[in-house]
Amino acid sequence: MSETNHTTIYEAIGGERTIRRIVEAFYPRVQAHPDLGPLFPEDIMPVMEKQFMFLTQFFGGPSLFSDMYGHPMMRGRHMPFPITPKRANAWLSCMGAALEEIGLDPTLRRVVLERLQGPAYHFVNTEDDTTE
Structure with a gap:
């Protein structure tokens, strides 16, 4: 990504197609992870679609999430779920593995994961983790 041409992460990783592949x-x-799976509904498709819209917007693409649902307010939307540091780490680990699976360039993988670390840890709302 070059500062001089103001490429967004969305553009640098390949836009809509790549975001869809990441989510898939x-x-x-996430569903298979013992610490994360129980937090998600059995029908994961609506969650996947919201994540696609959010990541598109979060990485500098069209404002799909806000256009459909209003301001993301992601911390508030995650408050009903016990998000622990362990779960934030697990979420980031699953994302890293997904980025590797789709073959995203290692430099871009680092950029994406660095960008997602802030929100992942911002959502932490409890230290209590009875799964440890």
């Missing part, structure tokens, strides 16, 4: 590689990992 990510959620099977």
Whole structure:
């Protein structure tokens, strides 16, 4: 990504097609993860679509999420769920594995994961983790 041409992460990773591939590689990992899977509904498709819209917007693409649902307010939307540091780490680990699976360039993988670390840890709302 070059500062001089103001490329967004969305553009640098390949736009809509790549975001879709990330989401499709990510959620099977989340569902299978013992610390994350129980937080998600059995019908994961609506969650996947919201994640696609959010990541598109978050990485500098069209404002799909806001256009459909209003301001993301992601911390508030995650408050009903016990998000622990362990779960934030697991989420980031699943995302890293998904990015690797789809073959995203290692430099772009680092950029994406760095950008997602802030929100992942911002959503932490409890230290209590009875799954440890």
